[in-house]
Amino acid sequence: MISNPNYVRIFDTTLRDGEQSPGASLTSSEKLEIARNLARLGVDVIEAGFPAASPDDFEAVRRIAIEVGNMRPDDLPSGRPPIICGLARATKGDIDAAWGAVREAAHPRIHTFLATSPIHMKHKLRMDPEEVVERVRQMVAYARSLCEDVEFSPEDAGRSDPEFLYLVLGEAIKAGATTLNIPDTVGYTTPDEFGRLIEGIIANTPGIENVVVSVHCHNDLGLATANTLAGIRAGARQAEVTINGIGERAGNTSLEEVVMALKTRYPVFGLETGIDTTQITRLSRMVSNYTGIPVQPNKAIVGANAFAHEAGIHQDGMLKHNNTYEIMRPEAVGLHRSRLVLGKHSGRHALRVRLEELGYELSDEEVNAVFKRFKELADKKKTITDADLEALVEDQMDTSEAFYKLDGLQVACGTMGMPTATVRLIGPDGEAHLHAAIGTGPVDATYKAIDAIVRAPNTLLEFNVHAVTEGIDAIGEVTVRLQPENGEVITRTSPQNGHARTRTFGGYGADTDIIVASAKAYLAALNKMLAARQRVEAAEIAVQQPSA
Ligand code: KIV
Ligand code: ZN
Numbered sequence: 027m028i029s030n031p032n033y034v035r036i037f038d039t040t041l042r043d044g045e046q047s048p049g050a051s052l053t054s055s056e057k058l059e060i061a062r063n064l065a066r067l068g069v070d071v072i073e074a075g076f077p078a079a080s081p082d083d084f085e086a087v088r089r090i091a092i093e094v095g096n097m098r099p100d101d102l103p104s105g106r107p108p109i110i111c112g113l114a115r116a117t118k119g120d121i122d123a124a125w126g127a128v129r130e131a132a133h134p135r136i137h138t139f140l141a142t143s144p145i146h147m148k149h150k151l152r153m154d155p156e157e158v159v160e161r162v163r164q165m166v167a168y169a170r171s172l173c174e175d176v177e178f179s180p181e182d183a184g185r186s187d188p189e190f191l192y193l194v195l196g197e198a199i200k201a202g203a204t205t206l207n208i209p210d211t212v213g214y215t216t217p218d219e220f221g222r223l224i225e226g227i228i229a230n231t232p233g234i235e236n237v238v239v240s241v242h243c244h245n246d247l248g249l250a251t252a253n254t255l256a257g258i259r260a261g262a263r264q265a266e267v268t269i270n271g272i273g274e275r276a277g278n279t280s281l282e283e284v285v286m287a288l289k290t291r292y293p294v295f296g297l298e299t300g301i302d303t304t305q306i307t308r309l310s311r312m313v314s315n316y317t318g319i320p321v322q323p324n325k326a327i328v329g330a331n332a333f334a335h336e337a338g339i340h341q342d343g344m345l346k347h348n349n350t351y352e353i354m355r356p357e358a359v360g361l362h363r364s365r366l367v368l369g370k371h372s373g374r375h376a377l378r379v380r381l382e383e384l385g386y387e388l389s390d391e392e393v394n395a396v397f398k399r400f401k402e403l404a405d406k407k408k409t410i411t412d413a414d415l416e417a418l419v420e421d422q423m424d425t426s427e428a429f430y431k432l433d434g435l436q437v438a439c440g441t442m443g444m445p446t447a448t449v450r451l452i453g454p455d456g457e458a459h460l461h462a463a464i465g466t467g468p469v470d471a472t473y474k475a476i477d478a479i480v481r482a483p484n485t486l487l488e489f490n491v492h493a494v495t496e497g498i499d500a501i502g503e504v505t506v507r508l509q510p511e512n513g514e515v516i517t518r519t520s521p522q523n524g525h526a527r528t529r530t531f532g533g534y535g536a537d538t539d540i541i542v543a544s545a546k547a548y549l550a551a552l553n554k555m556l557a558a559r560q561r562v563e564a565a566e567i568a569v570q571q572p573s574a
Contacts, residue, residue, distance in 0.1 A: 028070075032297050034288060035264040036281065037071040037207075037240060038064050040313060041090070042113055043278050044268035045075070046520065048507075048530050050317040051554060054086040060269075060316065061094040063309050063385045068103035068300040069281075071264075073137060076113045076521045077127035078120040082561055087112050087127035095131025103302045109175065111135035113521055116165040125172045135175040137207070138165055139521075142194055143182035150523065155190060163197050170202030177205040179242065181522065184210035188223060192230040199233035205264060206237050210253055211522070213246030213276060221256035228261045240264035243279045245271060250279040251326075255287055258297065269313040270321050270328060282306045282327040282359065290354050304360040308384060308416065315420040318505040318532020318551065320490045327359055330492075368415070370404040377415075384412060386419050396422050406538050407499040417494045417501050417536035421546060429454045429556045430480055430549055437541050439468040447471035449545065451479050469544045476545065482552050482559075483511035487530060491540055502540035504547040507532050510555060531555045 028035065041057050044050060052060070057074070064072050072094065077084040087110075095110040102108075110131035112124030116138050128134035140151070140162055147153055153161070162178065169176045178198040180191055195206050208227060210220060224241065228234055241257035241264070243250040254265050271280030285301045292298075310328035314321050323330045333356040368376060374397050381388060381396065388396065399418045404410060434450035448462040449472060461478045465471030473486070488507040493500040509530045519526050531554040535546025 030298070031263075033263065034258055034297050034299050035070040035238065035240075036068075036285065036299050036301055037073065037111070037264050037266045038069040038268065038281060039073040039242075039266050039278065040064070040268040040272065040281075041086075042073040042075050043242075043266075043274065044272040044313075044317075046274045047272045047277065047317075047319065048274075050272060050319055051529055051531055051558070052316055053554060053557070054082070054089060056316040057086050058089055058093060059386075060309075060313060061090040062097070062387065063305070063312060064269075065094050065097050065102055065108050066302070066385050067305045067309055068302045069108055070104070070300060071109040071111050071135065073111045073113060073266075074128070076519075078114060078123040079519050079521070080561075084123060084127050087124075088130070091128045091131035091134065095128070095133065104300045107132050109133040109135045111137050111177065114138045114169070115521060115524075116140040116161050118165070118168060121165060121169050121172070125169075129173070133175065134173055135177060135205075136169040136173045137177040137179065138169050139179035139181045139207075139209075140165070141182050142180035142190060143185040144187070145185065146182045159194055159197055162194055163201050166198045166201035166203050174204070176203050177207055177240070178203040179207040179209050181209055182211040183208045183223070184212065184215040184220065188226050188230075191223075191227060192232075195227060195234070196232040199231070199237055204237055205240050206231075206234070207240035207242050207264070207266060208257065208262070209242040209266075210244060210250075211242075213244035213250060215243075215249070215253055216247075217249060217252040217256035220253040221260040224257045224260035224262050238264050240266060242266035244273065245276040245278065248276070250277070251283040251287065254279045254284050255295075258284075258288075259295065270310050270319070270325070272313065272317060272319055280325075280327075282310065286327050286354060286359065289358075303358055305385070307360040308412070311413070311416055312420065315417075315503070315505070315534040316532075318488075318507050318534055318547075320492070320505055327354075333361060368400070368404075368410050372400075372404075380412075380415065381419065384415065384419075388419070392422065403501070403538065407497075407501070411495055413494045414501055417503055420534060421536040421543075428549075429553050430476075432542070432545050432549055433458060435472065435542055435545055437468040437472060439471075445471045447475045447541075449475035449479065451476065451549070453479070468541050472541060472545050473548055476548060476552070480549075480552055480556075482556060484508040484552070484555065485511050486548075489544075491544070494536065499538065501536050501538055502543045503534065503536045504540065504543040505532060505534050506544075506547045506551050508548075508551050508555070510559070529558060531558070 074087040074090040075083050077087045091110040097107045099105045112128045114120035114124035124136045239262045241262045243253040267281035268278040271277040430451045433452045437447045439445040444464045450460045459479045461475045463474035465474050491504045531551045533547040533551030535543040537543040
């Protein structure tokens with residue numbers, strides 16, 4: 027239990043609210059890798075998922091609870107493993123699922139929620155306010171009978187009647203809630219309003235002094251960080267955030283913005299977090315690569331341009347004194363643009379040590395595979411930086427769901443003749459499959475050849491390419507997002523409205539050849555889609571043929 031009144035707990039919901047963003051579907055090993063690194067970053071709470079959504083979601087949360095929820099304290103900035111939290115609607119079934127998934131963590135938490143705004147109570151829940159109060163009482167008490175650490179959120183608090191909130195929250199405290207989280211679910215409030223809402227809750231809710239008040243803001247009006255900071259100034263001591271601000275619609279509050287605002291403007295806030303800020307850039311890249319959601323270049327703290335000083339006048343000022351135009355040092359967020367980390371002659375051991383320092387826990391087999399790629403890269407590229415290594419590892423990671431692997435690619439393109447690609451893939455049967463296709467350009471031809479082999483009709487929603495470092499020899503990173511076609515139903519259930527939504531799948535690929543990177547990114551997304559389809563089919567068979 028943290029007793030310092032000036033400590034702000036960082037509750038990371040990248041793997042739950044963040045993963046609800048379209049296209050952010052992560053495999054369970056990607057989730058585990060992100061969770062491990064969130065622990066190393068020093069977050070206090072990891073909301074690992076919504077276990078009632080599916081057996082897969084349940085298993086992913088359970089794995090994180092077991093592995094990350096019991097990490098060795100010496101490896102962590104806070105000296106203790108983070109709290110592992112599972113989300114549950116205010117029903118016994120959801121609460122049982124959340125408890126089942128998190129119970130093996132050293133510090134488990136159940137987070138249950140129920141809407142309190144007039145519009146949600148009337149149209150979504152179809153419940154009277156009295157019924158809502160009663161349900162909160164019963165379900166918080168039920169969660170508390172299972173777990174000592176219970177968080178309750180009145181969903182859509184930003185549009186709820188404050189007097190009603192004081193009542194509901196007071197009942198949640200009486201029933202045993204230990205954290206009360208105030209969500210601005212639809213990103214509607216302004217900083218003044220949200221700050222006043224938190225002030226009012228702290229002043230008027232009976233028993234509030236015995237619990238932690240938390241804030242959870244969405245970014246529909248671009249105000250999530252400002253609202254979160256206003257809530258913290260008003261007395262909240264937990265902020266719910268995601269890496270890169272990913273989340274449904276316009277996203278959630280971004281972890282890096284809140285943490286760096288508190289740190290950089292310490293004289294204004296006088297508040298601390300337990301975050302090791304030098305890990306921010308690395309984790310931002312990892313989340314972007316695994317989700318396939320690129321970070322906008324002008325994104326505060328982690329955007330490619332956040333520390334770039336283009337204009338001549340700025341550069342001149344910077345050369346005279348860093349602080350002229352820079353309020354944070356890039357190193358403070360772990361940005362070492364061109365640091366040479368390893369050279370052509372570095373051995374396997376040096377690579378393993380550096381990868382461990384970067385936070386990757388790889389098996390011998392994985393290190394060997396990365397080492398091979400590293401040597402190939404060192405032959406092509408003069409300097410190899412941390413960013414290059416991260417791109418290699420993430421490109422190499424998670425072959426667990428690889429139905430198809432790229433085994434060879436040759437393209438012919440340019441102004442003469444038709445762009446043509448010949449692709450060789452190793453399929454799930456272990457056999458090589460070869461196909462050649464023409465297209466409007468080399469990427470189109472490559473994707474057509476892959477489509478002819480994989481036969482998984484899809485719509486490509488997004489294709490992004492960018493260079494990891496400066497220089498003509500840089501590694502190119504490609505991220506794609508796609509959706510199954512022909513009305514095929516691969517869905518995920520939203521905890522908020524219970525609706526099933528067609529999933530989109532993201533993929534990432536990195537290579538000094540951007541056509542190869544494009545092929546890998548496309549295959550990574552297709553493999554995720556095929557794995558999800560296989561799980562849907564397995565679940566359908568299980569329903570049709572229940573075991574005796
Ligand atoms: O935005 C929201 O209201 C939520 C709750 C489940 C906390 O994500
Ligand atoms: Zn939310």
